[in-house]
Amino acid sequence: MGQRIFSRKIRENESEVLFVATWLNGIRKVEKSECSYKQLPIAGHVVNLISLPSLNASEFIEEITTNLFYKLEQYMQLSDSIVYGLTKDTTTSGYMIVVPDEFNSIRNxxxxxxxxxxxxxxxxxxxxxxxxxxxxxxxxxxxxxxxxxxxxxxxxxxxxxxxxxxxxxxxxxxxxxxxxxxxxxxxxxxxxxxxxxxxxxxxxxxxxxxxxxxxxxxxxxxxxxxxxx
Ligand SMILES: [Zn+2]
Known part of the structure; x- marks a missing residue:
């Protein structure tokens, strides 16, 4: 998933850790022009990252994939949930789900x-x-x-x-x-x-x-x- 310039830990509970980050590539958006629809990403978008602490490098690859799929599916089934994608923290090797920052529209x-x-x-x-x-x-x-x-x-x-x-x-x-x-x-x-x-x-x-x-x-x-x- 696209490069991010900054991420900061916001809070932690037993099941997950929440971070906030700026996604440089930004979210996908479709813009309507006079006679066509264009793909127009919104760059520099603020997103939240939810880390998956149960996944670590010592687990077998099949186990990681199964766990990852299960957690992602679980999250996507929550009402109104939007998932932009997955990423991997290069310093900790932990996987994270990238989701919207719910307050993005009122940040000023x-x-x-x-x-x-x-x-x-x-x-x-x-x-x-x-x-x-x-x-x-x-x-x-x-x-x-x-x-x-x-x-x-x-x-x-x-x-x-x-x-x-x-x-x-x-x-x-x-x-x-x-x-x-x-x-x-x-x-x-x-x-x-x-x-x-x-x-x-x-x-x-x-x-x-x-x-x-x-x-x-x-x-x-x-x-x-x-x-x-
Ligand atoms: Zn803040």
Whole structure:
């Protein structure tokens, strides 16, 4: 399959690893001109790569082919799935299925570049492929139920300024004489328009916030669900 200039690992779970890449040759497109249809590839197209970790060089060639065929067939049977082809990572010798980047149509240079996949963002300082996933990594409230609930919201977020997060209590400085207000040292998320870097993710630190008290974590989560509707 066509050469690619860049690929970056986005996420990994038990069954597959997802990468994003630019396919230099690009996808096949048919263009209609006045009296005929022409083949007109769209070069430099952003695609996703799904690696097949169960396949490795130590397996027999027949086994690799059978596995590859099975995985490919399985993927192609998923509803609405489009497969552009297969490729082989020349550094790891692993095979990968090349599929569309589902956010390709909303990526725009104007929104800035994603710091994870290096493609154009899908909104101001926001990449829908990478940012929700990244927001849900490397933190815990210490309570599995709370973590799961916050992560569900994070994975659905479409805007940097609207991500909810776990805020450790020591990030909130109390305000004397007012137990329902505090200064949040990390502060709220804000998209900044930087003269040199364009739109970037930023925060307004030491921001005054209000605190609402709940009897239990369940009540607090029910409230979050209610206001997030
Ligand atoms: Zn990205």
């Amino acid at each position: 240079e104007f929104f800035g570049e994603c710091k994870y996949c290096r493609q154009h963002n899908t909104f101001f300082a926001w990449c829908q492929l990478c940012d929700p996933w990244e927001a849900a990594q490397d933190w815990t409230s210490g309570d599995e139920y709370i973590d799961e609930c916050i992560k569900k919201f994070q994975l659905k977020t479409t805007n940097y300024e609207e991500i909810i997060e776990w805020i450790p209590f020591d990030k909130l400085q109390s305000i004397k004489g007012n137990q329902f207000a505090a200064i949040w040292s990390d502060g709220i998320r804000k998209v900044k328009n930087d003269d040199h870097l364009g739109y970037i993710q930023s925060r307004i630190q030491f921001y005054r916030v209000n605190l609402m008290k709940f009897d239990s974590s369940r009540n607090a989560l029910d409230f979050i669900k209610y206001v997030s509707k």
